[in-house]
Amino acid sequence: MKTITYHLRHFPLELMFWIGSLVAIWMIQPSAASHFTLCPISNLGFDWCPGCGLGRSMNLLARGEFEASWSMHPLAMLAYIVIFMRIWNLIKNLKTTHNYG
Numbered sequence: 165m166k167t168i169t170y171h172l173r174h175f176p177l178e179l180m181f182w183i184g185s186l187v188a189i190w191m192i193q194p195s196a197a198s199h200f201t202l203c204p205i206s207n208l209g210f211d212w213c214p215g216c217g218l219g220r221s222m223n224l225l226a227r228g229e230f231e232a233s234w235s236m237h238p239l240a241m242l243a244y245i246v247i248f249m250r251i252w253n254l255i256k257n258l259k260t261t262h263n264y265g
Contacts, residue, residue: 179254194220
């Protein structure tokens with residue numbers, strides 16, 4: 165039991181979350197008519213949300229469709245930069261705290 169709690173305590177949960185979110189973004193079908201949303205503003209029935217379309221825009225950017233990505237949400241590149249910088253910092257922190265490198 166102690167080994168399980170030790171491994172759970174040292175498991176990089178935030179790192180796995182960000183990597184999983186990138187994989188989920190890359191698997192989105194941006195041309196689909198309806199899609200699943202976690203947006204609370206959209207679920208309340210409002211038409212406009214500052215974050216809606218960001219995931220689909222990031223998917224289009226990863227596919228190389230720059231103009232369509234920009235028209236859907238102009239902050240997709242910034243979101244990629246922020247996510248990749250966070251992943252980089254988490255990996256760097258993981259390597260220095262566990263003395264892997």
